[in-house]
Amino acid sequence: xxxxxxxxxxxxxxxxHLKRAVRYKYGLINWGVIEFLYMAIYMLGALxxxxxxxxxxxxxxVFWGILAWTMVSTPTWTxxxxxxxxxxxxxxxxxxxxxxSHSLFLSMRIIPAVIAGFIGSITAYGFLLAEVGGGIxxxxxxxxxxIFLLWLILQSTLYGLLLSYLSLLTSTPGPMxxxxxxxxxxxxxxxxxxxxxxxxxxxxxxxxPYSHAAELLRWSTMGSQPYLGVAGEVAAGLLTTLGLGLxxxxxxxxAYSNARRNGVKGIGRx
Amino acid sequence: xxxxxxxxxxxxxxxxxxxxxxxxMMAMSLxxxxxxxxxxxxxxxxxxxxxEFKEKMGIASPILYLFAxxxxxxxxxxxxxxxxxxxxxxxxxxxxxxxxxVPRRFPVYLLISSLVTSLVQVAFNLASIxxxxxxxxxxxAGLQLLLILFFMFIGTLPLLGIAxxxxxxxxxASEESDVINFLNPLLLLLSGVFYPVKMLPYILRVAAYxxxxxxxxxxxxxxxxxxxxxxSTVMYILYILTLLALLYNALGLTGAVYAEKELRRRGVR
Numbered sequence: 001x002x003x004x005x006x007x008x009x010x011x012x013x014x015x016x017h018l019k020r021a022v023r024y025k026y027g028l029i030n031w032g033v034i035e036f037l038y039m040a041i042y043m044l045g046a047l048x049x050x051x052x053x054x055x056x057x058x059x060x061x062v063f064w065g066i067l068a069w070t071m072v073s074t075p076t077w078t079x080x081x082x083x084x085x086x087x088x089x090x091x092x093x094x095x096x097x098x099x100x101s102h103s104l105f106l107s108m109r110i111i112p113a114v115i116a117g118f119i120g121s122i123t124a125y126g127f128l129l130a131e132v133g134g135g136i137x138x139x140x141x142x143x144x145x146x147i148f149l150l151w152l153i154l155q156s157t158l159y160g161l162l163l164s165y166l167s168l169l170t171s172t173p174g175p176m177x178x179x180x181x182x183x184x185x186x187x188x189x190x191x192x193x194x195x196x197x198x199x200x201x202x203x204x205x206x207x208x209p210y211s212h213a214a215e216l217l218r219w220s221t222m223g224s225q226p227y228l229g230v231a232g233e234v235a236a237g238l239l240t241t242l243g244l245g246l247x248x249x250x251x252x253x254x255a256y257s258n259a260r261r262n263g264v265k266g267i268g269r270x
Numbered sequence: 271x272x273x274x275x276x277x278x279x280x281x282x283x284x285x286x287x288x289x290x291x292x293x294x295m296m297a298m299s300l301x302x303x304x305x306x307x308x309x310x311x312x313x314x315x316x317x318x319x320x321x322e323f324k325e326k327m328g329i330a331s332p333i334l335y336l337f338a339x340x341x342x343x344x345x346x347x348x349x350x351x352x353x354x355x356x357x358x359x360x361x362x363x364x365x366x367x368x369x370x371x372v373p374r375r376f377p378v379y380l381l382i383s384s385l386v387t388s389l390v391q392v393a394f395n396l397a398s399i400x401x402x403x404x405x406x407x408x409x410x411a412g413l414q415l416l417l418i419l420f421f422m423f424i425g426t427l428p429l430l431g432i433a434x435x436x437x438x439x440x441x442x443a444s445e446e447s448d449v450i451n452f453l454n455p456l457l458l459l460l461s462g463v464f465y466p467v468k469m470l471p472y473i474l475r476v477a478a479y480x481x482x483x484x485x486x487x488x489x490x491x492x493x494x495x496x497x498x499x500x501x502s503t504v505m506y507i508l509y510i511l512t513l514l515a516l517l518y519n520a521l522g523l524t525g526a527v528y529a530e531k532e533l534r535r536r537g538v539r
Contacts, residue, residue, distance in 0.1 A: 026443060030452050037455035042313065045464035049314030049323045058317040065313075088362070130471065170294055182305050186312040196316055 009100055013108045021112045028112055035074065035120020039066050040127050047131070056135040063128055063136050064221050065191035068214045070117050071149055072156040072190060076181055078113040079106050079160030083167045092264045103252060106164050110157050144220035151213040151237065158244045165251035169258060171265045190214045194227040202227075209244050212237030274382055277374065281386040300398040306340040310464050326466050327491065334411045335494035337399040338418050339463040342425075342490055346461070346483045348391035349426050350454045353384035353433030357441045366441075370533065377526030380437065381519075384430055392422045414493040417504075418486075424511045425486035431518025432457070432482075438522075438529040461487050482514050 021028050046062045047055055083106060086092055095102055128136060138145055159181065185191045187201040189211030194202055205211040212233045215226040219233075226233040289296045314323060320332055329335045357380065360366040370376050396419045404412040436453050460467070460474060461483035467475055478484050485507045492499040492507075 033452040034455055037452060037459050041455060041459050041464065042309075044459075044469055045310050046313050046317060048326050048465035048469065049318030049320070051318070051322055054318070061317060062313075085362075131469075171292065182309060185309060186316075191313050192316040 006101065006104070009104055010108075013105050014111070017108045017111045021115065028116060029119070031112070031116035032119025032123070035070060035116050036123040036127070037120075039070060039120055039124035042066050043124065043128055044131075055132045059128055059132045060136050060222055061193070061218075063125065064218055065185075065214070066124070067121050068149075068152055068210075068217055069185045069190050070121055071114075071152045072159075072184075072210055073181055074117040075110040075113040075153055075156040076160040076163065078109045079157065080163035080167065082106060082109050083164040087168070087264050092259070096260075102256075103161055103164075107157050107161055110153060110160075114153060138221045139223050140220045145217060148213050148217040148220055151241075152210060152217070155209045155213060155241055155244060158241070158248050162244070162248040162251050165248065165255035168255040168264060169251070184208060184210055189227075193218060193224065206236065207240065209237060209240035212240065274374070274378070277379060277382045278386050281383040282390070285387060285390045299394065302344050303337065303340040303395060303399045304402065306343060307336045310340075311336065326469075328466070329491050329494045330496075331407060331411070331494045334403055334407045334414065335490060337403050338415065338490040338493065339487060341395045341399045342418070342422060342483065342486050343458055343461075343463045345388075345392040345395040345422055346425070346429060346457060346486070347454055348395065349384075349388040349429045350433045350436065350451070350457065352387040352391065353380075353430050354436035354440065354451060354453075356380065356384060356387075357437045361441065366533075370530070375527075376530040376533075377434075377523050380434060380526055381430065381523065384433065385426075388426045388430060389423060392426055393419070396422060410497070417493050417499065418490050421486045421489035421507065421511070424508065424515070425482045427515035428482040428511060428518045429457075431515065431520070431522035434522030435518075435525050438525045442529055442532060457481055457483050460484060463487050480514070482511055482518075485511050485514075 043059070043062050043066060047058065050058045086102075086106065091105075092102065095105060125136070187197065187204055188208045189197065189202075189205035194205050194211055194215060197205060206228070212226075212228070215228070215233050216230065216237070218224045219226045219230065228236055289299075311320070314320075324330075324332045327335065357366065360369050369379060372379060374382075396415060400412055400415055403415060432453060436451060440451075460470070460478040460481045462470070462478065463483075467478045467484065470478065489499075489504070489507050492503060
């Protein structure tokens with residue numbers, strides 16, 4: 001019964017988010033362009049630190065690292081940021097009144113986020129290819145690369161929800177709480193391979209979920225050996241993803257109980 | 271009649287209370303330029319070196335430049351976000367019709383409130399990096415920041431005109447957010463904060479000459495290279511920024527007058 005209700009809600013919310021994506025089509029295209037432009041800024045910024053003759057090698061790490069981060073940060077920022085819209089527009093109360101799932105509604109924002117992320121990534125690939133002149137294609141399995149990308153998206157959805165719950169508890173917009181997400185790009189082993197990090201950062205990266213999926217993504221696209229080996233990365237990745245999920249669940253219960261007791265407060269302007 | 275000072279005062283109060291009532295948000299805003307420097311330096315040096323960056327950018331002090339560049343980048347993002355987003359923000363809250371009913375014309379309200387917000391953000395961003403610059407590069411580098419602050423203030427004026435155009439387009443397109451807020455990273459891409467503009471493809475290199483932030487970045491490079499920057503170059507940058515301010519604000523205000531007329535005619539959707 002509860003399962004059927006959840007499925008109906010999911011269908012309704014999927015319809016809603018797709019409808020919004022079409023209704024705000026210019027916004028969606030604009031979003032994809034923004035993703036591309038930020039990727040280009042970071043790619044050029046990284047290349048500015050390297051001599052031109054090393055660009056073909058460096059650009060591989062740069063592209064796949066930034067792609068992984070885009071797929072991590074876009075859903076996270078979207079879900080975390082949309083919480084402000086959700087609360088300020090009074091959608092929280094409406095969902096609460098009909099008993100619909102807040103988490104499901106917020107997490108469905110990954111649909112436009114992933115579409116925008118892919119538009120940006122494909123364009124950024126072309127841009128980098130033109131800049132460097134080749135050599136950044138997938139050397140391994142495209143299917144495996146997609147699986148690891150989806151894994152990163154799942155992890156970032158969980159993290160985005162965690163930020164949403166923290167937003168509800170602190171009345172601070174999710175992206176402003178997202179400092180850790182930015183730090184993870186470097187010390188979390190997303191943009192930089194774990195093996196290249198200082199020892200302390202390596203230990204930190206191994207304790208986070210993203211580094212494992214990112215290591216596996218680099219393995220599937222560039223053939224670089226994952227830090228813990230393939231089996232080790234899969235096992236550690238599953239374990240840390242579970243830990244993230246449980247933390248999000250704990251924060252959800254805290255945020256819901258606080259909101260139901262005291263009401264939700266407006267979330268600040270950025 | 272509502273004076274311009276009333277609008278400025280109201281906007282200053284909004285800014286003050288947003289920060290005062292939300293300490294976490296204030297702390298995070300102070301942290302942003304540091305995060306940007308951390309990301310660019312860590313990511314860049316993981317595959318290259320600071321020496322190579324210094325050579326490519328043609329600067330003497332990469333630390334001062336990177337901090338100043340990050341503050342310029344963060345500030346220009348804030349200017350565009352605030353100025354272009356103010357209309358859609360009021361639309362979300364349902365206060366846009368009321369704002370349009372204030373005795374002052376809508377374009378005047380947009381320009382003045384955006385100007386105040388932007389100047390506060392610019393000063394806030396530069397103040398956030400000042401301690402790090404003084405500790406790492408010395409008191410003299412802190413003084414160089416004043417030159418950069420001056421150019422950031424001047425550079426804000428043409429950016430406002432561009433932002434007004436963006437905000438107006440969003441209101442007229444009846445979208446939920448700024449439909450042309452891709453302008454924000456585009457301006458950042460063209461300004462060459464973290465790489466030399468010559469790394470861009472030809473057409474983007476040409477476009478960069480019409481972007482105000484590029485000249486503010488040039489001023490930051492001067493400050494990070496010379497103890498006393500050459501007067502002729504400083505004057506040249508000032509001259510270009512003034513021209514761009516006149517051009518973009520004329521366009522922005524004309525667009526805002528048109529938008530006001532259209533929104534009054536067809537209502538806010």
